[in-house]
Amino acid sequence: MIYLDNSSTTLIKPDVVSKALYEAIASQKYSNPSRGFYQEAINSSEAVYDVREIIAEFFGVEDPLNVAFTANITTSLNLVLNSIFKKGDHIITSVTEHNSVLRPLYQLEDRGVELSFIDIDENYNLKLEELENYLKDNTRAIVITAESNVSGVRTDLEYIYEFAIAHDLLVIIDGAQVAGTAKIKFNERKYPRLIFCITGHKALFGPTGTGAIIDMSGEKFKNVFTGGSGVNSFHRFNSVEMPDVFEYGTINFHSILALGAGVKFIDGIGIERVSEKIHSLRQRLFYGIREIPGIKLFSNERDSSIVSFNYREYPSSEICKKMYKINKIASRGGIHCAPLFHEKVGTKTRGIVRLSLSYFNNNDEINKTIDTIKLIAETS
Template sequence: MIYFDNSATTVKKPDSVSMAVYKAIASGNYGNPSRGSHDFSLNALEGLYKTRSVIADFFGVEDPLKVVLVSNVTTGLNLAIRGLLSDRDHVITSDAEHNSVLRPLYQLENLGAEISFLPLDKRGNIEIEKLEESLRPSTKAVVITQASNVSGIATDLDYVFDFCIKNNLILIVDGAQGAGTLNFKLRGRKFPDMVYAFTGHKSLYGPQGTGGLIFVGDLSPKAVFSGGSGIDSFNREQPNMLPDIFEYGTQNIHSNLGLLEGIKYLNDLGMEKVEDKLHSLANYFYNEVSKNKNVTLYNEFHRSCAPIVSLNVKDYSSGKTSDILWNKYKVATRGGSHCAQRYHESMGTKERGMVRFSFSTFNTFKELDYVLEVLEII
């Protein structure tokens, strides 16, 4: 079996990840964090803080308590959008966004908010130079992807940072495809008030059910959900400090300890080497598959792209091609619309979709050569 659906979930994880989850459960040492003074509770609290610290260091954040641990990037984006924006705001986003951004914004729009969409050019790049003309007096935030989950094309975040600083806007970044594939650090320059949302189960090699939000600057989100926090129990409201305002109920300590090991794996490899390997795999595949006259490629592949190549074969639907790849050749890919309907509408593939190949550090050039041969056969 060859697995090229890493943008959905990295199935192959470092052994240390599964062992960390197993040991956390099997040891019987982890109770409910912040719910007692005994060792079981303190062990869980310490484990979560250790995870926050490693995440903070990985992304270049000084304060680990600016890291909120949630169950996935979708949850994080919903919390950030609902916690920071209101029905009176205008929001700028793009046609490259995933439904994890679009649907929360559409819900806000149904309540009275307004949305402007930055279009895509013919090669799938967000036309971020149109940010200025999208600006209104009521504009509160820009919500934008770090890299498209269909094409891998990365957004020029430096340009967006400067625009948000200049216009005093909040920035919410969907880092689902950038975290662990692009060497991105929140240090070394001035940033706007922003939230970076990431998920653990993709290129950070953590278990499903992990992810987070990283807060930069001076933001005061409102609570979206409420419940037990283990502190300030006589307050009728959810505690309004980070990370507690978005961490309600019992945390997933076992899986977060797995995420900790996934990020350690990346640290041990070094993110520069990780980024280089992923780029080499995707670039090789892109260049070689482009020689196949029966393959349609929709985007160019650049050094800054996440390791994703999407295509179609002959006149087949993307679903048919993905089915052939799996049923006959045991190659796992992702066909369809990838939860990015506006992207496919822009690229003219609403009905057909695309076949997405996405790579991890566990993939090899030998696997790529095999799939290139298979595509010739198809």
């Protein structure tokens, strides 16, 4: 099989990840972190902290305690958004957002939060030059994806951040598609009002059920979920300090240790080399199918890990089925949980075919994919 659905989850992961997960369970060295003073409990607390350090260093964050572990990026975004915003606030977001952003925002809208949506141009770039038009006296934040999970078009985060600083706004980033495919290094002195949300199971090569909130904002959070924490048991609620405010109950520490192994794997190769390989493969694919008669691309020429397209008027699901039947190419058709993007580009009914790449793909796979799409075009 040629696996090109990495934006959904990475199927092919480094061996060190599965070994770390197995070892975490089979070794019987790790008990519940922060729940005891015997060695196995201490082992877990220390190992989880080590992964905080790994992730903090990977993204350029000074204090590992500003990394809170969650179940996935959907959890991260829900927790952050519901912790911060209240009736009367105004948030700027975009039409390229995933439902992990949109649905929590719609819930907030039902509670009296106002929303505005940045549009895209004909090349699927956000119209950031229009940001000023969305500003209101009650604007508190920009909540934005770092990379569209449909088109692969990346957001100019430097532009967003400079605008936010100029207008004293918080920036909350959905980093699901860039964490592990692009070099993202924050300097907390340069980015003092930013929250970066990630998931572990995509390009960071972690298991499912892992994610994180990386806080550089200094925001005063409030509890959204609360429960046992292993400390301060006589307090009515969990601590509102990072990372405890977002880590309620027993965290998924076995999988967190495996996530740490995935991030270390990338760091060992170098994120620049990983990114360069993915982008090289992506360019080969992009230019290889661009000139096929009947192909409509929904990606542009800028670097990312995604190439999205449709063929004539065929439903995206039909093209995906043909690709798998001919050469076992695993792709993704449909709406990709990004309804506003599809409304904008007119693909609500048939969706879009998305091909998303990983460090573990190679030139032969890309060439075979190009040939398969050419064959479909010749015989359909």
